[in-house]
Amino acid sequence: xxxxxxxxxxxDIVKKIPFGRVVSYGRVAYFAGYPRHARMVxxxxxxAPDHLQLPWHxxxxxxxxxxxxxxxxxxxxxxxxxxxxxxxxxxxxxDLERYAWLGPLDSELWQM
DNA sequence: GCACTGACTCCCA
DNA sequence: ATGGGAGCCAGTG
Numbered sequence: 001x002x003x004x005x006x007x008x009x010x011x012d013i014v015k016k017i018p019f020g021r022v023v024s025y026g027r028v029a030y031f032a033g034y035p036r037h038a039r040m041v042x043x044x045x046x047x048a049p050d051h052l053q054l055p056w057h058x059x060x061x062x063x064x065x066x067x068x069x070x071x072x073x074x075x076x077x078x079x080x081x082x083x084x085x086x087x088x089x090x091x092x093x094x095d096l097e098r099y100a101w102l103g104p105l106d107s108e109l110w111q112m
Numbered sequence: 113g114c115a116c117t118g119a120c121t122c123c124c125a
Numbered sequence: 126a127t128g129g130g131a132g133c134c135a136g137t138g
Contacts, residue, residue: 006135025120040135042119059119067119074119091126 010044017058020085021101024062031103057081064094
């Protein structure tokens, strides 16, 4: 198998991010069991095969901004996907107070 | 092993 | 609000 366990753990977490919510790279790393590996999350998402259909657009940086150069094709794609989920972006920033996903436990609690 | 890179983060001016 | 700089860590050559 060529898929590393860290990479797999990251994909599993990203898969759990609910519609209309966002999380930072650092938190995804933390939830996946790899604190301080925010950069690895970016790499894992870049290498994620399309068929996994991960909601990668729900991952933004710690400041609530999209981590692609403003105006780039990938940046506007992510921006569009988020807005189509109802996530408002004002002056390039997302209100994390309002849209941040609190983690795997948060989802489970809401389902109860 | 060393240097450099990056879908990052924190801190400070 | 904004930009610079250091710290971070796995991949790559």
